[in-house]
Each structure stands twice: as C-alpha cells, then as structure tokens.
Amino acid sequence: MKKIQYLAIVSIVSLFAFTSCSSDDNTDTQKPVVDLVAPKDNARLEAGKDIHFDMIVSDNEGLGSYNVDIHNNFNGHDHSGENHTHALLAVVETKPFAYNNTWDLGGVKNDQIHHHEIVIAANATPGKYHFVVKVLDKAGNQTMVFRNIEIVPSGEGDGGDHDHDHDDHNHAH
Amino acid sequence: MRNLCIWMILLCSFGVLAQDFTLKGRVSDYHGEALIGATITVGNQAFMTDLKGRFQAKPLEKGTYQLVVSFLGYETLTQTVNLQADQELDLHLKASSTLLDQVVVSSQAKHSVQHVDKVSNQHLVDKFAGSLAKTLESVAGVNAMDIGAGASKPVIRGLGFNRVAVAENGAKQEGQQWGADHGLEIDAFSTEEVEVIKGVGAIEYGSDAIGGVIKINNEKVPQVHSFDGKALVYGKSVNDAIGASVQIKQRGERFFYKLKVTGQDYADYRVPIKQIDYLNTIIPIEGGRMKNTAGNNVALYGQIGYVDAKFKNILSISNVYDKSGFFPGAHGIPNIATVQDDGNHRNVELPNQSVNHFKLTNTATWEWNANQKLSVLLAFQNNKRQENSLFHSHFSNQTPPVNNPNLELEFVLNTFDAAVKYEHLFSNDHKVTVGLQQNYQNNTIGGYGFLLPKFNKMGVGAFGMYEYFVNERLTWEAGVRADYASIHVKPFYDGILYDYLIDKGQSVDIATNYAQRSVKQDRDFSSFNAMIGAKYDWSERVNIGATIGTNFRFPTAIELASNGVHHGAFRHEKGNPDLDPEKGIALDFRVTYETSTFSTTISPYAYYFTNYIFLKPSGTFSILPDSGQIYEYTQSKALITGFEWKAEQRLWDRLTIEGVFEFIYNKQVDNGKKGNYPLPFSTPANFFGQVSYTLEDWKVFKQPEVFVNGKWYAEQKRIAQGEEITPSSQSYGFGLSSTIQLGKVAAKTSLTATNIFDTKILNHMSFYRPLGIPELGRSIQLMIQIPF
Numbered sequence: 001m002k003k004i005q006y007l008a009i010v011s012i013v014s015l016f017a018f019t020s021c022s023s024d025d026n027t028d029t030q031k032p033v034v035d036l037v038a039p040k041d042n043a044r045l046e047a048g049k050d051i052h053f054d055m056i057v058s059d060n061e062g063l064g065s066y067n068v069d070i071h072n073n074f075n076g077h078d079h080s081g082e083n084h085t086h087a088l089l090a091v092v093e094t095k096p097f098a099y100n101n102t103w104d105l106g107g108v109k110n111d112q113i114h115h116h117e118i119v120i121a122a123n124a125t126p127g128k129y130h131f132v133v134k135v136l137d138k139a140g141n142q143t144m145v146f147r148n149i150e151i152v153p154s155g156e157g158d159g160g161d162h163d164h165d166h167d168d169h170n171h172a173h
Numbered sequence: 174m175r176n177l178c179i180w181m182i183l184l185c186s187f188g189v190l191a192q193d194f195t196l197k198g199r200v201s202d203y204h205g206e207a208l209i210g211a212t213i214t215v216g217n218q219a220f221m222t223d224l225k226g227r228f229q230a231k232p233l234e235k236g237t238y239q240l241v242v243s244f245l246g247y248e249t250l251t252q253t254v255n256l257q258a259d260q261e262l263d264l265h266l267k268a269s270s271t272l273l274d275q276v277v278v279s280s281q282a283k284h285s286v287q288h289v290d291k292v293s294n295q296h297l298v299d300k301f302a303g304s305l306a307k308t309l310e311s312v313a314g315v316n317a318m319d320i321g322a323g324a325s326k327p328v329i330r331g332l333g334f335n336r337v338a339v340a341e342n343g344a345k346q347e348g349q350q351w352g353a354d355h356g357l358e359i360d361a362f363s364t365e366e367v368e369v370i371k372g373v374g375a376i377e378y379g380s381d382a383i384g385g386v387i388k389i390n391n392e393k394v395p396q397v398h399s400f401d402g403k404a405l406v407y408g409k410s411v412n413d414a415i416g417a418s419v420q421i422k423q424r425g426e427r428f429f430y431k432l433k434v435t436g437q438d439y440a441d442y443r444v445p446i447k448q449i450d451y452l453n454t455i456i457p458i459e460g461g462r463m464k465n466t467a468g469n470n471v472a473l474y475g476q477i478g479y480v481d482a483k484f485k486n487i488l489s490i491s492n493v494y495d496k497s498g499f500f501p502g503a504h505g506i507p508n509i510a511t512v513q514d515d516g517n518h519r520n521v522e523l524p525n526q527s528v529n530h531f532k533l534t535n536t537a538t539w540e541w542n543a544n545q546k547l548s549v550l551l552a553f554q555n556n557k558r559q560e561n562s563l564f565h566s567h568f569s570n571q572t573p574p575v576n577n578p579n580l581e582l583e584f585v586l587n588t589f590d591a592a593v594k595y596e597h598l599f600s601n602d603h604k605v606t607v608g609l610q611q612n613y614q615n616n617t618i619g620g621y622g623f624l625l626p627k628f629n630k631m632g633v634g635a636f637g638m639y640e641y642f643v644n645e646r647l648t649w650e651a652g653v654r655a656d657y658a659s660i661h662v663k664p665f666y667d668g669i670l671y672d673y674l675i676d677k678g679q680s681v682d683i684a685t686n687y688a689q690r691s692v693k694q695d696r697d698f699s700s701f702n703a704m705i706g707a708k709y710d711w712s713e714r715v716n717i718g719a720t721i722g723t724n725f726r727f728p729t730a731i732e733l734a735s736n737g738v739h740h741g742a743f744r745h746e747k748g749n750p751d752l753d754p755e756k757g758i759a760l761d762f763r764v765t766y767e768t769s770t771f772s773t774t775i776s777p778y779a780y781y782f783t784n785y786i787f788l789k790p791s792g793t794f795s796i797l798p799d800s801g802q803i804y805e806y807t808q809s810k811a812l813i814t815g816f817e818w819k820a821e822q823r824l825w826d827r828l829t830i831e832g833v834f835e836f837i838y839n840k841q842v843d844n845g846k847k848g849n850y851p852l853p854f855s856t857p858a859n860f861f862g863q864v865s866y867t868l869e870d871w872k873v874f875k876q877p878e879v880f881v882n883g884k885w886y887a888e889q890k891r892i893a894q895g896e897e898i899t900p901s902s903q904s905y906g907f908g909l910s911s912t913i914q915l916g917k918v919a920a921k922t923s924l925t926a927t928n929i930f931d932t933k934i935l936n937h938m939s940f941y942r943p944l945g946i947p948e949l950g951r952s953i954q955l956m957i958q959i960p961f
Contacts, residue, residue: 027850029892067794067801098677102794134801140790140894142802144743145453 028139032059036133036145043149046157047097048122054114055145057135063105064136068118070099073128073148097124097151107138124151196254197229198262200242207645208266211244215254225645242266263600265543286640286650286706287720288371288761288776297361298405298958299910299923303414305361309387312369313776313817313833316856319939321466322412322442322949323497324356328938329371330778331813331837331856332384335729340378341389342489342534344552347588347614349528351731353940355558358493358530359389360472362405362418363433366390372761372778373704373722376652379610379634380700383724383757383780392487392536394480395424395431404959411952412467413518414439427481433474440467440518441498445931445950449502456502459514463946465522468497485538496527499562500946523579524562531555544598552590559583564621568673568798574621583619588612604640609633616730624737624746626665626691628730632658646710650720654702658727662694662734662750670797679796687796691734691748698754700725716765724780726755728806732786738800745795746788749806757782770823777816785811785841787853790894810842811852832862838891850893854938857889857899875919877911889937897945899937904928904948921958928952 037054045051057063074096097120105111131147200211200222207226212219215230215238222228235256243249247266254260290312302308306317306327317325318333327337339346339357349355367389374382395401402421408414416437423430441462449456458464471494478487498521501511515522534552560582564573574580594608614630636654643649671688675681704722711717734748763776789807794800815837822830836858840849865880888901908925928934931951935942 029850029894029896064792065794069798069800071798098798100677100796100798132799134794136790136792136794136802138792140792140802142790142895144801 028061028137029141030060030137031141031143032057032063032135032137034133034135034143034145036147039131039147039149041147041149043147044152044157045120045149046154047120047124047126047151048154049120049157050116051118051120052116053118054112055133056110056112057105058110059137059141060109062107062109062138063111064107064138064140065102065104066113066133066135067102068099069132069134070097070118070129070149071132072096072098072125073130074125094123094125095121096127097121097129105135120151122154126151126153193259194233194235194256195229195259196233196238196240196256196262197227197260198264200226200228200244200264200266202247202266202268208244208247211242211247211266214241215239265598267543286648286708286718287373288718288763290369290371292367292369294362294365297364297367298956299921301361301407301954301956302927303409304356305359305364305367306357308361309367309369311861313774313819314371314385314835315369316859316938318353318854319936319941319948320354320356321463321468321497321500321941322414323437323439323468323470324495326350326355326357327387328854328856329369329385329387330780330815331839331852331854332780333854333938335381335726336383337385337387338374338378338380338382339387339389341532342392342487342536342552343548343550343592344532344534344554344590345378345381345612346530346532347554347586348530348556349558349584349586351729352558354499354526355528356495358495358528358556360418360433360435360470360474360491360493362420362435363472363474363491364389364391365393371776372759373706373720373724375702375722375724376636376638376654376704377608379636379654379656380632380658380725380727380754383726383755383759391474391476391489392478394478394485394487395422395429397424397426399424402961404961405956407954407956409439409952409954411949412439412442427479429478429480431474431476433472435472436470438469438519442466443950444947445928445933446947449945451502451944454509456509456512459512461950462514462518463500464512464514465498465501465520465525467519467521468495468525469521470495483540485540486535488535489533491530491532493530494528496521496525498522498525500941500944524560524581526558526560528556528558530557546596548594550590550592550594552588554586554588554590556586556588557583558585560620560622568669570672570676571621571669577619578621580620581622582624584616584625585619586614586616588614602642604642606638606640607636609635622737623665623667623690624739625731625735627663628660628734630658630660630730632656632727648708649705650707651705652703652722656700656702656725656727657698659695659697660727660730660733662691662696662730664689664693665691674796683796690736692750694734694750696728696733696750698727700727700754700756714767716767717763718765719760719762721758721760724757724759726786728752728754728786732806735806738795738797743801745797745800745803747791747803747805752786752806752808753784755782755784755786755808757785771821773818773820775816775818777814779814780812782811782813784808785852787841787893811839812842813837813839813852815839827867829865830863831865832860834858834860840891851891853893853896855889855891855893857901857937858887860885873914875912875914877909879907879909881905881907886934886937895943897943899935899942902932902934904932904934905930918959918961921960923956924953925956926951926953 035056038052099118129149129151131149134142134144136142200208202208209224211222213228218230220228233256238254240252240254242264244266247268250266297308300308300311303322304325306325309315310317314330316328318328319325326333329337335350348358370386374386378386400423405418407416418435420433441464443461444463446458448458474491476489501524532554536550538548540546561579562581564578590612592610596606598604612632616628618627634656638652641649667688667690671684674684674687702723702725706720708718732748732752733750735746739746757780759780761778763774765774786806786808788804791803791805793803795803818834820832837856839852839855861884863880863882865878868877883905886902889899892898906927910923913920913922928951934948936948
C-alpha cells in the first residue's frame with residue numbers, strides 16, 4: 001500500500017517537474033517586419049516599363065529571402081466591367097502578365113531593397129493584378145504583403161512619381 | 174398406518190437433513206465488476222447482494238428452483254438451479270441497452286482499465302453546441318477545432334486530425350480528417366452513447382488512435398414490444414440556426430428498427446468585431462456577420478436489427494450531407510469586394526465546401542453463453558468532399574473545365590472494413606479478447622486544382638487483450654497488436670503546369686520536376702504495439718488507474734504524396750515519400766476520490782514520439798504562383814505532457830459546483846534546427862467552471878434548473894513557426910432548463926446563453942485563427958425535446 005502511495009506521488013510530482021522545469025528553448029517565432037514603400041496600393045503601372053520596387057525589411061534574428069509574385073486578378077469580383085475597355089483598345093495580341101522571382105537576403109537583420117529588375121512585358125494584358133511580396137526569416141517565419149495594382153497601356157500610368165531616385169538601383173541581394 | 178408414520182418421519186427427517194444445503198454466489202457484470210444491491214429471488218426468498226456483490230440464501234431443501242437476478246440498468250437473469258449439494262454460483266448480468274438510454278452517465282466508467290469518459294445521448298442533446306466535436310468539449314481533455322459555426326473536428330490533449338480515431342458502431346470513420354478546414358460528419362443527435370478513450374487506444378483501434386478514441390455506439394437494442402420516439406427542435410441566435418430532429422424506434426419480439434432524421438440550416442454567423450486586419454488589408458465585417466459562412470446539413474439514419482437469446486444482427490445505414498461557405502475575404506488573397514453585404518445571410522456562395530458521407534455497417538454477434546461472444550463487423554463508407562471556388566487561373570494557360578468549372582478540389586474516398594472479434598471470459602477472473610481487422614481504401618480526385626493524388630491502401634491488423642480481475646479491487650489488462658499496411662500512390666503529371674513554367678522561362682528540368690506532381694509510390698509499413706494497465710480501488714473512495722503503452726500511426730497519403738497549394742492555408746504543402754510510421758509511447762495515470770457529495774479526478778499524462786509527423790516550413794519559396802514557401806512534411810521527436818483536473822461538489826442536494834482544468838505542454842524535441850519549437854495548434858491551459866441550482870417543481874415546470882458558467886483560456890505564446898500568439902480569453906454563459914409537463918406531454922426545454930458579454934475571443938485551435946477571425950459572438954439557444 002505504502003509503495004503504491006509513494007509511486008503515485010512520485011509519478012505526479014515528476015510529471016509536473018517535467019512540464020515546468022524544461023526551460024524554453026531559444027526559438028524564433030517572430031516574423032520579419034516589412035515596409036513596402038513602392039508600389040503603392042492601386043498603383044497604375046505601365047506595360048513595357050520596369051516596376052519601381054522599394055521596401056525596408058528587418059528581423060530579430062536574421063532575414064532569409066524574399067519573393068515577388070505578380071499575377072492577374074481578372075476573375076476577381078472587384079472589377080465589374082469598367083476595365084475591359086482597355087483590353088478592347090489593345091490592338092496587338094496581349095498576354096496576361098505573370099512574374100515570380102526570389103532573392104536571397106543573406107541573413108542580415110535589416111535591409112533596404114530598391115530595384116527596377118521587374119519589367120512588365122510590353123504586350124501585358126491591361127487589367128487588375130496582385131502584387132505579392134513575401135519575406136522569410138532564417139527560421140522560416142513568413143510575412144506577406146500584398147498590393148492591388150493595375151497594368152495600364154503605355155502612357156496611362158501614375159507617371160513620374162517613381163523616377164526620383166534611379167541612381168542606386170542595384171540593391172538587391 | 175404404522176408404515177405410513179415411519180415414512181412420514183423418514184421424509185421429515187430427510188427434509189430436515191436437506192435443509193443443510195446452502196446456495197450462495199456472487200453477482201457481477203460481464204466485466205467481473207461486482208453489482209451491489211442486485212435483487213435475487215429464489216423460491217419464496219428475496220434478498221440483495223452485499224458490497225462485494227455476494228449473496229447467500231437461507232438453507233434450502235434439495236430440489237429445483239427458479240433463480241431470478243435483477244438490477245437496474247441490466248437485463249434480468251433467470252436461471253434454473255438444481256440443488257443437490259451446497260452450491261456456489263457466479264452470475265453475470267448483461268448491461269441492458271434500453272434502460273441506459275435515459276440515464277445520464279457522464280462520470281468515469283468503472284469497468285475499464287483505460288481512461289474512459291462516457292457521455293449519453295441525453296447529455297449530448299442537453300449540451301448541444303452546434304456540432305458533435307464542439308459538444309464533446311464538456312469532457313475534460315477534449316477540445317474542438319472550429320471551422321465556422323457548424324463544423325468542427327475533435328482534438329484530444331492537443332492531438333487532432335489523424336491522431337484521433339472516431340469509431341461508430343465499431344467501424345472507424347474515414348473521411349478527410351487530415352484537412353484542417355474539414356469537420357466530422359457525424360450527427361450529434363443520432364448518437365446514442367459516446368465514449369471518449371484517452372491515452373492508449375491503439376490496441377483495439379489500430380493506427381490513428383494516438384490521442385485517443387471517440388467511440389460512438391448507436392446499437393442500443395430497444396425493449397421488447399416497444400415503440401417510442403423523440404422530436405427535437407432548436408434555434409440559435411448567433412447564426413439564426415434552426416434545426417430539427419425526429420427519431421423513432423420500434424421493436425416487436427425479435428425484430429426492431431430505428432429511423433432518425435436531422436436537418437439544420439444556419440446563416441452567416443455574428444462576431445463581435447467590425448473589421449479584420451489580414452495581410453495589411455482592412456477587411457470590413459458588414460453588419461457584424463462573417464459573410465458566406467452560412468450552411469446546412471441533413472443527416473439520415475436507418476437501422477434494422479434482429480435479436481434473440483444467442484444471436485444479434487444490426488444493419489445501419491447513414492448519410493450525412495453538409496454544405497457550408499468559406500469566408501471569401503480570407504480564401505486566398507484578401508478581397509474587400511467579396512465581403513460586401515449582399516442582403517442575403519442564408520445563401521452559400523463561392524468559395525464553399527460540401528461533404529457527403531455515406532456509411533453502411535453490419536454487426537453480427539453470437540453469444541453462446543455468458544462467457545463467449547463473437548462479433549463480425551462489415552462496413553463500407555463513401556466520403557465525397559468538394560471544395561468549390563470561382564475558377565481562378567493559377568497558370569495563365571489554364572482554361573476553366575467544361576463541366577463543373579468552379580470545382581477546385583474533389584476527393585472521393587471509399588473504405589471497406591471487415592473485422593472479427595472474439596471475447597472469452599474464463600471463470601470469473603480472466604477475460605481474453607482476440608481480433609482481426611482488415612481495411613481497404615481507394616481515393617480518386619477531381620477539380621481544376623491539385624493537392625493530393627489518387628491512391629489505394631490496404632491494411633490488416635491482429636490484436637489480443639487479456640484482462641485479469643485479481644479481486645474486487647484490482648484489475649490488470651494487457652494487450653498486443655501487430656499491423657501491416659501497404660499504400661500505392663498513383664503518379665500525376667500536370668501538363669498545364671509544365672507549359673506554364675516553360676512559358677515563364679523555366680528550364681525543362683525544373684518544369685518537368687514541378688509538373689510531376691506526384692510520383693508512383695509503393696510503400697509497406699508494419700508496426701508492433703503493446704500496452705499494460707491496471708485499475709486499483711485503494712479504498713471505497715479512492716480509485717487509481719494507470720496505463721502505459723505504445724501507439725502508432727501509419728503516414729497518410731497526404732503526408733507521403735501531397736504536392737500543391739492549399740489556398741485556405743496559403744501555402745505550398747509537400748509530402749515526403751520517406752516518412753516512417755509515427756511511433757509513440759503514452760503514459761496515462763489517474764486518481765479519483767469520491768464521496769456521496771464530492772468527487773475529484775486528476776489525470777496526468779505524458780506522450781513521447783520518436784517521429785512525430787508535421788508540416789514544417791522549409792524556408793524555400795515555391796515557384797508555383799500564389800503559394801508562399803513550401804511546407805514539407807517532416808518527422809521530429811516530440812513530447813506532449815500535461816494533466817486534467819476535475820472536481821464536483823454537491824451541496825444541500827440542490828447546488829452543484831464543478832470545475833475542469835486542463836494543462837498541456839508540448840514541443841518538438843529535435844527538429845534539426847536551432848530551437849525546439851512547440852507543436853502547431855497547441856491547446857492553451859483552460860478552465861471551465863459551472864454552478865447549477867435545482868429549484869422546486871412549480872406548476873407545469875418539473876425539475877427546473879438554473880446554471881451559470883465560465884470558460885477561461887490562458888494566453889498561448891508557445892507557438893510553432895508561422896503561428897500567432899493567442900491572447901487569454903474569458904467567456905461566460907448562463908441558462909435554465911426544465912421539463913414542462915402539459916397533460917401527458919413532457920417537453921424538456923432549455924434556454925442557454927453563451928458569450929453573454931459578446932467578447933472578442935480568439936481560439937488558438939480554430940481554422941480561422943490564423944486570419945485573426947474570432948469566435949462566435951453572444952448567442953441564445955432554445956431547445957425543446959418532446960418524447961412520444
């Protein structure tokens with residue numbers, strides 16, 4: 001009897017000890033912080049031109065990589081007809097634009113990314129697109145930022161507001 | 174005359190001598206558990222069994238007697254005793270299926286060495302919370318993973334998905350349990366009794382019972398020459414749900430049937446927030462309702478049975494259909510336009526899911542005598558799940574299919590089960606159970622998306638269990654099991670994806686690699702498991718139980734061979750063909766202290782897995798559009814430990830105070846990376862408390878009861894990669910219930926309110942949690958049950 005009593009107490013106590021004593025390990029569950037400066041939401045970007053891409057990223061432990069994914073939103077519910085005129089205006093055969101590329105961030109804690117590597121095809125079908133940026137840290141935590149953008153025929157875009165600092169564009173890692 | 178006198182004297186003396194014969198014995202149930210207070214009649218004597226189930230008749234003459242043993246909740250035993258000498262009997266009563274139907278049994282079962290919580294149908298109906306899994310949350314250690322308001326899947330001790338086996342009438346429910354956005358297709362109202370087995374359940378149920386088993390029994394046999402039925406209606410304010418269920422059962426002499434129909438329709442549910450901030454987008458919640466979360470379900474259940482003294486056969490057919498919408502603001506990229514109020518809260522638009530589960534089970538049981546029982550189970554299940562979403566091109570060269578253009582994913586899973594089980598009770602002390610189970614599965618796919626390939630799976634398992642009832646206080650149990658399974662995954666080549674990638678300028682190598690969505694796989698698995706447990710009644714008031722055993726789970730096809738974008742979860746999920754069967758060791762311990770007015774149970778446990786399978790972020794982006802990083806199925810050592818504590822105190826026969834506390838700690842012990850992360854979807858520490866008071870009968874109100882309760886969840890900051898910290902939360906509820914007696918009609922009525930302060934509560938285990946969508950707002954539910 002005493003033995004069972006002892007065993008019972010020991011097993012309960014040891015379980016509690018098991019659960020409370022194990023010090024928590026240095027895990028990283030903090031996501032990278034992303035400030036996507038450009039493109040802005042609802043930006044009108046011109047077919048045939050490069051996209052001004054500008055973001056500030058940081059992470060508590062170290063950044064892994066980032067990915068830019070551009071794809072059309074033609075089937076989305078939020079463009080009820082008004083943009084189809086653009087497609088009709090296009091005389092040349094157009095093609096829905098899509099872009100997907102990944103860059104390494106090499107483990108730094110902070111970085112400013114600024115480049116013009118993404119070029120919209122000249123025959124890109126005008127319309128609404130999604131511009132999605134995903135940033136991973138070294139532990140695999142992911143932050144995603146997305147923008148609604150519109151691809152418009154040459155000359156109809158937002159214009160010069162992204163031409164201000166063309167000088168330092170090769171900042172990508 | 175003289176001779177006659179001598180004869181008379183001789184006879185009398187013979188009679189006097191014959192009175193020395195004694196008849197004694199012991200009454201216990203089929204499991205050897207003593208039945209205290211069973212009534213026994215022999216000749217003109219009637220007496221009851223003592224605390225150890227024993228009885229002794231007054232001395233009896235030689236002769237033949239009719240012995241009748243009766244006990245509430247058990248079938249009455251009638252036996253002819255031919256008394257020629259002193260006789261000692263060992264009598265076993267069978268639990269009566271009909272009487273128990275109405276008895277609320279929610280305490281621990283006394284018979285099993287395993288950790289079992291029984292829940293009756295009455296309890297399930299009284300506590301109905303929208304779905305079966307959600308309703309079972311009243312059992313300590315059980316939680317529900319919610320998918321909106323009408324569907325949820327069970328989680329036991331933080332283990333869910335394929336780590337909880339759900340068995341109905343002995344057949345394991347096989348659906349799409351691996352999917353987070355998928356509920357359990359079982360109608361809560363149709364269930365007659367539910368048992369939750371925690372800890373070691375692998376011996377009888379095989380793979381998947383790692384976290385525990387939810388055992389549903391719908392095979393209670395109605396009483397001879399009886400007809401009864403029950404109608405039930407209910408309504409709930411939070412999602413304007415209306416539901417009704419009608420159940421009838423009838424039995425003649427040997428044949429019986431049961432019919433059950435349940436239907437439910439609900440609108441978009443209300444949440445106590447105005448907007449959701451998801452992916453840097455403020456998504457407005459128009460009118461405080463989650464757009465497109467409405468749904469409906471219909472469940473049909475039919476059963477026919479034959480019963481005689483030695484043979485019983487029960488055939489059950491059920492079909493559960495469920496359709497519900499997904500909140501469109503968070504299915505893929507957030508889209509404000511799709512959450513605009515369309516003026517109709519009851520419609521189910523795209524995206525949505527529909528599931529149909531058809532099941533046929535047949536159980537045949539032979540009981541030659543009280544000591545031998547053979548049962549044969551045959552079951553077929555067809556599970557069809559469709560996920561519909563307005564055709565949206567992932568690849569610019571993909572065109573909508575001609576038929577069903579909006580069908581994104583479809584899985585049709587067919588499962589055949591066959592099982593034989595034989596139980597033998599040797600004298601009173603030893604019981605042996607042996608069984609053989611066979612299982613075959615076939616899965617086909619459809620839809621314009623791709624996640625999981627076609628596959629076939631075959632499995633066979635054999636087990637043996639031995640119970641030894643040492644004495645009234647101590648019972649031992651041990652079991653072994655061997656399993657074998659082979660899985661055959663079909664290859665799938667995605668030509669559309671290949672063309673798309675080539676068009677995007679990818680190399681032929683990369684394009685071919687990605688386009689081969691699944692490769693042919695033939696894997697064989699085997700596993701051997703063992704368990705041992707004991708139950709000991711320390712004293713009248715203190716009971717102790719402990720089990721230790723191994724557990725296993727064969728990798729599922731999704732874990733081996735999935736390869737595609739899961740849009741609800743927004744990630745590329747990739748299987749791993751090299752996974753080994755998940756192996757674990759589980760230790761479950763419990764102590765119960767019970768007096769007539771107070772009871773408390775504490776049950777600590779620990780599980781250790783040598784290779785826990787989970788989705789791990791790879792840190793590498795997928796080249797599939799709209800996908801994020803690749804999450805790959807990986808194995809790691811893992812530890813899960815914690816305890817449940819439950820206490821109930823009754824005061825002055827009217828006031829009851831009860832509380833349930835649960836604590837879980839888990840982590841990946843070695844995942845090959847720096848740091849040992851917790852497991853995803855971990856249940857935070859939580860406490861449920863309730864005070865209830867029974868009032869006196871007043872006019873037509875019989876047994877009125879009022880109650881107030883509260884649920885508290887601790888902050889969950891032990892999160893896996895990609896999860897968010899979930900803050901602490903409290904919610905309160907109250908209710909009243911009474912039987913309203915109007916003439917011959919006794920309607921059991923309850924009015925309950927949950928989340929009365931309309932608090933924003935995030936549930937760490939909810940499918941909608943990653944999107945920041947809270948639990949349901951304030952809700953008032955009315956339920957009326959009318960037996961007829």
